[in-house]
Amino acid sequence: MAMKRRTRQLIYRLAMYAIFVAVVGWAILATDWPRFSKQFLNPEVAAGLFPDIVTVALVNTLLYTLIGFVGGALLGILLAILKLSSILPFRWFATAWIELFRGLPALLTIFAVAYMLPIGLGIKVPGGPAAQGIIGLVLVASAYMAEVIRAGIQAVPKGQTEASRSLGMSTTKTMFWVVLPQGFRIIIPPLTNEFVLLLKDTSLVYIAGTTIMSRELTTFARDSASATANGTALVVAAALYLIVTIPLTRLAAWLERRLARQR
Amino acid sequence: MSTDLIDIHAPAIEARGLVKTFGDNEVLKGIDLTVTAGEVVCVIGPSGSGKSTLLRSVNLLEEPTGGKILIEGIDILDEDTDIDRVRTRIGMVFQSFNLFPHLSVLGNLTLAQRRVLKRSKPDAEKVAREMLGRVGLAEKVDAYPGHLSGGQQQRVAIARALCMNPDMMLFDEPTSALDPELVGEVLQVMRSLAEEGMTMLVVTHEMGFAREVGSRLIFMDGGVIVEEGDPRAVLADPQHQRTKDFLSRVL
Numbered sequence: 001m002a003m004k005r006r007t008r009q010l011i012y013r014l015a016m017y018a019i020f021v022a023v024v025g026w027a028i029l030a031t032d033w034p035r036f037s038k039q040f041l042n043p044e045v046a047a048g049l050f051p052d053i054v055t056v057a058l059v060n061t062l063l064y065t066l067i068g069f070v071g072g073a074l075l076g077i078l079l080a081i082l083k084l085s086s087i088l089p090f091r092w093f094a095t096a097w098i099e100l101f102r103g104l105p106a107l108l109t110i111f112a113v114a115y116m117l118p119i120g121l122g123i124k125v126p127g128g129p130a131a132q133g134i135i136g137l138v139l140v141a142s143a144y145m146a147e148v149i150r151a152g153i154q155a156v157p158k159g160q161t162e163a164s165r166s167l168g169m170s171t172t173k174t175m176f177w178v179v180l181p182q183g184f185r186i187i188i189p190p191l192t193n194e195f196v197l198l199l200k201d202t203s204l205v206y207i208a209g210t211t212i213m214s215r216e217l218t219t220f221a222r223d224s225a226s227a228t229a230n231g232t233a234l235v236v237a238a239a240l241y242l243i244v245t246i247p248l249t250r251l252a253a254w255l256e257r258r259l260a261r262q263r
Numbered sequence: 264m265s266t267d268l269i270d271i272h273a274p275a276i277e278a279r280g281l282v283k284t285f286g287d288n289e290v291l292k293g294i295d296l297t298v299t300a301g302e303v304v305c306v307i308g309p310s311g312s313g314k315s316t317l318l319r320s321v322n323l324l325e326e327p328t329g330g331k332i333l334i335e336g337i338d339i340l341d342e343d344t345d346i347d348r349v350r351t352r353i354g355m356v357f358q359s360f361n362l363f364p365h366l367s368v369l370g371n372l373t374l375a376q377r378r379v380l381k382r383s384k385p386d387a388e389k390v391a392r393e394m395l396g397r398v399g400l401a402e403k404v405d406a407y408p409g410h411l412s413g414g415q416q417q418r419v420a421i422a423r424a425l426c427m428n429p430d431m432m433l434f435d436e437p438t439s440a441l442d443p444e445l446v447g448e449v450l451q452v453m454r455s456l457a458e459e460g461m462t463m464l465v466v467t468h469e470m471g472f473a474r475e476v477g478s479r480l481i482f483m484d485g486g487v488i489v490e491e492g493d494p495r496a497v498l499a500d501p502q503h504q505r506t507k508d509f510l511s512r513v514l
Contacts (some may be wrong), residue, residue, distance in 0.1 A: 162324050162404060163361035163420075167375035168351035177374060181365050 038230075045232040049224060053233070056213060057220035060130075063204040064216055066136050069195055072141025078152060079146035081175065094146065101143035106201045110136030114208035128136050130214035133205030141198055148190045152183030185259045192252035196245050215240065273336030274299045274368040275431045275462045276321055282329035283316050292486040300430070303463045305473035305494065308483035311510055314466045317483070318435050322353045326425045330460065336429065351379055354424030358439050360416040362408035368395065368419050369404050372426050381428065383506065387426075394422040398452050414445030418452050431462035438469060470514060474498055482506045 003011075061249040069080060083094035113131040117123045125132045156179045184191075203218035210219055221237035276298040283291040290313045300305050300356055306314045319325040320332060323339055323346055332339050334349050361369050370392035376382045382390070395401050398418040408416055417437055424432060434453065438446045450472050459475045467473060473480050474496050480494035482501070490497060490506045498514075501507045 157360050157361075159357060159361040160363065162356060163355075163363070164375075165347075166322055166324065166350055166353070167423070168347045168379040169375055170347050177362055177378060182363075184346065251485050260433035 027229065040231045040235050042230055042232045045224075045228055045230045046236055048228075049233055049236055053217070053220060053224075053236060053240070057215055057217045057237070058244075060214060061199065061202050061216040062244070064130075064134050064137060064198045064205055065195065068137035068141050068198045068202070071134075071138035072145045072194075072198070073149075073191075075138065075142035076145030076149050077180070077243050079142060080150040080197070082155060083150055098143045098146050101139045102147070104140075106140045108134065108206045110204055110207050112136070113139070128214070129209035129211070130205060133208040136202060136208070137198060137205065140201065141194065144194055144197075147207055148187050148194065149183065151190075152187035153179055155186045156182045185256075188252055188256045188259070192249055197250065199241070199245060265325050269291050273333065275302070275335060276464060277333040277336075278317075278320070278330065279332075280330040281317070281320060281332065283313070283320060283325060284328045290486050291320070291327070294486075294488060296481070296488070298431070298462060298464055300462050301460050302478045303457045303465065303476055304463075304479045304481060305477040306464070306466045306481045306483060307468065307470070307473065308489075309511075313486040314483045314485040315435055318433050318464060318466050321433055322355055324355075351375075351427050352430045354421075354427060354429035356417070356420050356424055356432065356434045356437045358415070358436040360408075360420045360440070362416055362420055362423070364408050366407075367404070368400070368406050368408070368411075371408065371419060372423050375423075376426050390426050390428075391422075394425045395419070397455075398422045398423065399448075412445060412486070413441045414448045417441065419451075421452055421456075425456075427496065432456065434463065434465040434467065436466050436468065438467070468513065471500060475510045482509065486510065 010186060078093045082090040083098070085091055085094075106113075110133050113125055113136040114129060117125065125135055147202035153175075160178055160182065161174055164178040165171075169177065202216045205214075205216060206219040214221065217237045217240055221233040225231055266376055274297045276296065278296040279292050281294040292313075292316055294313075296304075296317070307491065308314045316325055320327050321334070323332075327340065334353065337344060337349060339346060339349050359483055363374065366374065369388065369391055372394065373384070373387040376387035376390060377384065380387075383502070392401065392404060395404055398421055400415060400422070403415065403419070405413065408419070411419065412462070421432075421437075437453070438449050441449065446469070450469060453463070453465070453472070454476050465472075465477070477494040479491060480497045481491040482489050482497065482503075482505075484505050490501065490503045497506070498510065501510055
């Protein structure tokens with residue numbers, strides 16, 4: 001006689017929990033805690049990181065992310081509109097831009113802005129290495145966001161545009177007051193994703209060169225780790241990244257639910 | 264600018280030899296249509312007859328392939344014509360309502376007033392509340408479109424068009440997407456608009472409305488106007504075989 005389905009499911013679930021507890025328990029028991037905490041969870045080393053790891057490194061990380069996100073969004077809106085244009089050269093331009101900066105690793109794009117532009121074309125981007133790194137981030141973000149924004153624009157029903165135009169609204173007014181606000185709601189999840197990716201990509205700005213005051217979290221932590229021959233700085237940096245990203249993705253999910261109710 | 268020269272004696276809508284093709288498909292085959300101020304012209308016909316395309320050509324949502332369209336004497340196909348300004352004088356109501364779902368009813372009614380007519384916020388809201396009262400939905404001013412019934416949404420859409428103080432209104436099958444019990448409230452609003460003297464061009468399947476409210480009835484088929492005249496006469500005694508066939512199927 002076979003077990004009842006409900007009983008079988010219960011046993012299956014209990015087995016899963018048991019395996020989970022066993023793996024975590026083994027990891028805790030097998031760890032050489034004194035050595036591990038000295039190397040990675042050292043309170044004295046951690047205390048030495050503050051306040052600079054927050055007031056300089058975290059602030060820079062957030063600043064680079066925000067500039068990259070806003071700059072990328074503005075450029076992305078422009079590129080999305082060009083890509084949807086009826087004028088062929090506009091579409092070519094947008095497609096070439098998007099393919100280039102989406103296809104290159106962010107590290108190489110930042111490198112190109114910082115070193116290839118000045119040497120090749122004599123264009124020196126002002127504002128020092130950090131600014132060059134951020135411009136590289138903006139270029140990369142614009143390519144990704146252009147595609148996301150284009151999808152958002154196309155997801156807005158054609159009748160919305162027709163209703164707006166029939167009220168005498170120009171194409172530009174229609175785009176900014178009717179299409180983009182609705183497209184934005186649709187693309188909140190991929191935009192959140194892009195924000196988090198960008199936050200992590202700020203760790204590549206260092207390739208343009210850094211000063212003490214322009215270091216972001218990862219670079220700051222790496223420098224501290226090699227200076228103290230101790231990994232605690234990396235763990236603290238990791239915690240700081242999560243302290244930013246987890247509430248942010250929760251906030252985006254909440255915003256998405258709230259706007260969905262309004263419809 | 265040519266749009267400033269409004270000829271008050273010109274017909275509200277005048278189409279001459281209007282042609283529209285989609286690829287190989289000729290949807291309008293040389294339509295001549297004149298709607299004078301105050302007329303309520305209803306357009307009926309089988310699907311694919313070109314009646315919606317004709318209506319949508321009047322405010323240039325469809326760009327005609329050939330012919331001429333004059334709105335109050337202004338040639339809207341002239342490249343120098345500011346089509347956005349002409350459109351503010353032509354209200355349009357769609358089959359699928361097309362309210363802006365991200366804005367409240369008040370937001371729907373004030374957006375174009377503020378961005379196109381440049382009215383102040385209090386002025387625009389005053390007009391919005393007045394028009395909302397006219398369609399009997401004054402209490403829905405803060406609601407979002409998603410929370411309204413289809414009939415209510417369509418009445419808000421009519422109010423939204425009226426907020427621009429248009430000289431004429433286009434209706435593109437305004438009741439076709441509604442549940443049967445909601446059709447009446449929308450037709451009632453349209454009837455009172457007609458009684459107040461609004462110039463209306465209505466594509467519809469509501470023969471009762473066409474008979475009682477329409478001042479003229481146009482039957483279209485295959486991209487041409489087959490027959491037109493007094494609605495009662497056309498519906499009771501159609502002269503053309505195609506009109507007879509169509510009416511025998513829908514009545």
